[in-house]
Amino acid sequence: MTDQPAYQVLARKYRPETFADLVGQDAMVRTLKNAFAADRIAQAFLMTGIRGTGKTTTARIIAKGMNCTGVDGTGGPTTDPCGECEHCAAIMEGRHVDVMEMDAASRTGVGDIREIIESVHYRAASARYKIYIIDEVHMLSTSAFNALLKTLEEPPAHVKFIFATTEVRKVPVTVLSRCQRFDLRRIEPEDQIALLRRIADAEGADITDDALALITRAAEGSARDATSLLDQAISHGAGETTADQVRAMLGLADRGRVLDLFDMILRGEAAEALTELSAQYADGADPMAILRDLTEIAHWVSVIKVTPEAAEDPTVGPDERARGLAMAEALPMRVLTRLWQMLLKALEEVAQAPNGMMAAEMAVIRLTHVADLPTPEDLVRRLQDSPPPPSPGGGAPRAAPATQTEAQGGPMAPTHPGPSGPSSHQGGAVRAVAAEAALAHYPSFGHVVDLIRSHRDVKLLVDVESCMRLVAYQPGRIEFQPTDDAPRDLAAKLGGRLQAWTGNRWAVTVVNSGGAATIAEERNAEEAALRDHAAEHPLVKAVLTQFPKARITDIRTPKALEVEAEIEALPEVEDEWDPFEED
Numbered sequence: 001m002t003d004q005p006a007y008q009v010l011a012r013k014y015r016p017e018t019f020a021d022l023v024g025q026d027a028m029v030r031t032l033k034n035a036f037a038a039d040r041i042a043q044a045f046l047m048t049g050i051r052g053t054g055k056t057t058t059a060r061i062i063a064k065g066m067n068c069t070g071v072d073g074t075g076g077p078t079t080d081p082c083g084e085c086e087h088c089a090a091i092m093e094g095r096h097v098d099v100m101e102m103d104a105a106s107r108t109g110v111g112d113i114r115e116i117i118e119s120v121h122y123r124a125a126s127a128r129y130k131i132y133i134i135d136e137v138h139m140l141s142t143s144a145f146n147a148l149l150k151t152l153e154e155p156p157a158h159v160k161f162i163f164a165t166t167e168v169r170k171v172p173v174t175v176l177s178r179c180q181r182f183d184l185r186r187i188e189p190e191d192q193i194a195l196l197r198r199i200a201d202a203e204g205a206d207i208t209d210d211a212l213a214l215i216t217r218a219a220e221g222s223a224r225d226a227t228s229l230l231d232q233a234i235s236h237g238a239g240e241t242t243a244d245q246v247r248a249m250l251g252l253a254d255r256g257r258v259l260d261l262f263d264m265i266l267r268g269e270a271a272e273a274l275t276e277l278s279a280q281y282a283d284g285a286d287p288m289a290i291l292r293d294l295t296e297i298a299h300w301v302s303v304i305k306v307t308p309e310a311a312e313d314p315t316v317g318p319d320e321r322a323r324g325l326a327m328a329e330a331l332p333m334r335v336l337t338r339l340w341q342m343l344l345k346a347l348e349e350v351a352q353a354p355n356g357m358m359a360a361e362m363a364v365i366r367l368t369h370v371a372d373l374p375t376p377e378d379l380v381r382r383l384q385d386s387p388p389p390p391s392p393g394g395g396a397p398r399a400a401p402a403t404q405t406e407a408q409g410g411p412m413a414p415t416h417p418g419p420s421g422p423s424s425h426q427g428g429a430v431r432a433v434a435a436e437a438a439l440a441h442y443p444s445f446g447h448v449v450d451l452i453r454s455h456r457d458v459k460l461l462v463d464v465e466s467c468m469r470l471v472a473y474q475p476g477r478i479e480f481q482p483t484d485d486a487p488r489d490l491a492a493k494l495g496g497r498l499q500a501w502t503g504n505r506w507a508v509t510v511v512n513s514g515g516a517a518t519i520a521e522e523r524n525a526e527e528a529a530l531r532d533h534a535a536e537h538p539l540v541k542a543v544l545t546q547f548p549k550a551r552i553t554d555i556r557t558p559k560a561l562e563v564e565a566e567i568e569a570l571p572e573v574e575d576e577w578d579p580f581e582e583d
Contacts, residue, residue, distance in 0.1 A: 044161040048168040049184030052224030055164035138170035186221025210243035270368040287360035439475035469515025481515025
């Protein structure tokens with residue numbers, strides 16, 4: 001009985017072996033072919049790009065091309081390695097003695113680079129070039145990069161370096177300037193689908209085009225991700241692999257149903273939208289994936305509205321394309337941008353919430369309730385077109401006198417002529433009533449002091465308590481006599497702060513006489529009276545007599561003691577149950 005060869009995943013089985021096999025990297029392949037043909041092979045190459053675009057694979061193909069000797073053993077450097085000579089076979093299997101691959105993620109120090117520096121002086125054992133492939137080169141330490149600089153700039157003629165990285169910004173510029181840099185692009189959807197179809201046909205797998213489109217969209221331009229997902233989808237399908245099976249495998253929602261949910265949200269149908277969201281969740285779709293799909297649709301429709309050619313996406317079906325074009329034509333850009341912003345906020349909430357489904361439902365409720373909000377233009381037009389309501393007496397509404405509005409603390413009458421007629425007089429009366437209602441929250445000057453304290457304006461609070469001798473007060477009007485050390489702009493500052501906090505104009509007036517004691521003086525007088533009263537107590541007198549230097553530092557009244565006793569009498573909760581605390 002012969003042993004069967006071990007199974008090899010598709011990402012390794014169909015790994016490109018020549019430049020012709022590379023998908024979507026035409027610019028890099030053309031540059032390397034011209035360089036090899038002109039014998040202008042650089043001393044160091046740097047491959048950068050996202051995961052799964054072929055950086056390490058390209059490094060191995062370059063190494064094969066440099067050391068390939070051809071089937072007859074007489075060939076030179078080429079961009080079409082034969083794949084049959086001993087050097088090509090050994091390099092692709094990772095066992096060539098002159099092609100050293102190093103993972104910089106696990107070997108980051110100066111000692112690892114020192115081994116390379118010491119070995120570059122020796123010629124290759126059997127190949128034409130001694131090649132060092134350093135993967136994830138951005139993980140090297142700063143000292144390791146500095147140690148490599150001299151050798152990288154002037155290596156021996158028989159030494160070549162090939163670097164690969166996904167984080168090119170972390171590579172020092174001194175290293176970048178010594179390398180030929182190639183940026184590997186994301187694989188275009190058309191090329192990705194064609195690659196997956198070739199692999200599926202070679203494996204004898206029956207998979208639909210819609211399923212391949214879903215895999216391509218999920219791979220986000222990575223050939224390795226797409227091939228791995230294809231491998232998983234073939235096993236998941238166990239026969240013909242459909243889009244529904246791939247969607248269930250990836251935990252995605254049906255694209256058509258997500259479009260239905262998108263329509264329900266835009267129509268403001270909260271109950272129907274929540275039902276559809278719950279149905280998709282019951283079918284296995286992740287709430288985060290649903291909201292991410294909604295965000296993608298909002299972006300896609302917005303782009304189609306600006307450039308209709310964007311609808312011609314090979315990963316989008318004809319029905320979905322038709323619905324997207326119809327949405328782009330019907331929806332204004334303001335609605336789409338508002339939906340985009342709210343969906344981005346919803347994604348953050350779902351990611352942070354202890355229950356993602358609850359957060360997704362709350363997001364859908366918010367989205368449906370703002371769907372039918374009028375635009376600012378529509379709102380202004382409605383206000384202008386609506387007739388004014390009749391007055392209680394049946395005639396035209398009476399305008400409130402300007403003096404009454406000013407006394408109530410509302411806006412002062414304008415000095416320039418304004419529109420006349422019933423609507424203008426009624427608008428003034430409405431504003432006066434609204435101002436009176438707003439200022440009714442501050443019936444006394446103490447409420448004004450509490451307002452300043454609640455906004456934590458410490459400087460203004462100290463000035464008001466120490467430098468203002470109140471003469472008269474009514475909501476919206478303050479008259480005071482300043483102390484000798486009062487700031488000159490106290491009246492203007494107080495009026496400005498109160499107008500900003502209450503939304504109504506305050507008339508703050510300074511007079512020369514008639515002011516009462518300041519709040520600080522009243523407070524000090526009360527404390528002094530209480531202190532003198534305590535000093536007349538026989539026991540306190542006896543203590544002060546025995547201890548002449550003693551002073552009364554604090555007095556606690558019976559009322560203050562009652563308040564403290566009530567606070568201390570509250571039951572203590574030692575182990576309060578937390579619903580989100582893990583066991």
